[in-house]
Amino acid sequence: MTAADWSAVRLTAELAALTTLILLIVGTPLAWGLARTRSRFKPLWAALVAMPLVLPPTVLGFYLLLLMGPQGLVGQLTQALGLGRLPFTFAGLVVASVIYSLPFVVQPLQQAFEAIPERTLEAAATLRAAPLDRFFSIALPLARPGLVTAAMLGFAHTVGEFGVVLMIGGNIPDKTRVLSVALYDHVEAMEFAAAHRLAGGMVVFALLVLVALYALNRPRQAGREALR
């Protein structure tokens, strides 16, 4: 592989790791809120979170580009704060990825939280645990499989994104040229051998992620069988 390819791999890993970290921090309270809310507007919130699942990535990228651009609301805000403009920067890619991968993190977490019986949390309350205490001592440990799934799906999905990256980040080597874009470049240039190395690597990576996911979410069950 060329140095440019390795740079794309490194950039992709950084983007996916940072995006996943932010999503876990932002997505966990969001998922908890969605799981526990009795609001009439729950379907609306859930739909907004799920939007990136159904929208073509280019549509999302287009609107994010406008929003973060010089005339966009977010763009004016970042400029006023002295942060400059986000499009065609790594930071812009992170923001876009966070939004694009949001449902992949929030939905497994939300399902895991919803699976926790209300009475388990009530029991914790009667044992003197305050709401935040209940969240960290009961809800989060019980949602562990959902947390693992969320992190892995969020990471893998960010690694694989293409449309949003192209719209927001363009194709700037060492700054915004991630794996999927590099692969596209190789194919366009008829460099099939190089394309194979990247594409094949992605296939292996995806497989490894899924194997790890299923393995990590299983040991409880295996332990239980062994006890019987």
Place this chain on the structure above:
Amino acid sequence: MIEARLHLPRDGFVLDVDLALPSRGVSALFGPSGCGKTTVLRALAGLAPAAGRVALDGRVWQDDASRCFVPTHRRELGYVLQEAALFPHLDVRRNLDYGLRRVAPQRRRIALEQAIELLGIGGLMARRPDTLSGGERQRVAIARALATSPALLLMDEPLAALDAARKAEVLPYLKRLHRELSIPVVYVSHALDEVAQLADHLVLMAQGRVLASGALAEMLSRLDLPTARGEDAGVVLDAVVAERDAAWQLARLQLGGGAGSLWTRDGGLPPGSAVRVRVLARDVSLAVTAQAGSSIGNQLPATVELIADDEHPALALVRVRIGALPLVARLTRRSAHALGLQPGQPVWAQVKTVALVP
């Protein structure tokens, strides 16, 4: 005193109760499924959003008039549900520690070891909840609640999810709890036999309202309440084991107030032990003269107090007093008529020894 004045619209009825329960012993909330008794318990715990006032011995937990509402985790209570609701990711030891760790050391009045010993769960410490039987889970849940040294213990049908064998396994622990700890308990149940064995005070509920509330023995002897109607209607008598007859494997129970004694099968308790016997109305018969040549092992002089119609037109309920203790007999109306029973009349109350389980 446990005060609860609660108002909450539910599906199909309005919960509206005003309770003053003794802050000693076990108070049972008894009634058919869906009568609102669980909601009362949840409101005491701060888990159901009822309007009104809740206070325990002057500690106010909720008072809408002064906009006071203490959240569940700041109320000194223990709560045991029908399902044990143990934390599946923690072993038994850490389940027990969960509440204990959240109580300041100077507020701990019950040692964890005491709770473990009381519920007989010492051998389960390293087990995970999903490897326990239903009865074991429920005992761990009770110990877990006790470990927080609650000022009030709330129990919501803790035996209802257990089969008969498991129920028989857990019930003695509940009785022991009652004897050895001075924590007031509010116990929700729709099983009269549990209530008869455990409660001191009985609250009868129906359709979100309190039908009657009072000391258990008196409540069970009232002929105007639904508890007097069922097949298992009857009173409870508190007694002390006076002697054991080793030859015939029988025990004589001395009733309170010098009212006489009852022979039962020997339950294995040493003389001096306090026991409670349940005497079902259908197991009591009345005679106007003392009977000789009868297989019935217990005959006690009594006075007829009240005669009431039973559910079936063929039957009557008769309340008699043995000294001050009430006993209820279910007779046919023909028998009551043939004996010419009248209030104030002296009779002999007969109870088969085999019908009594100490």
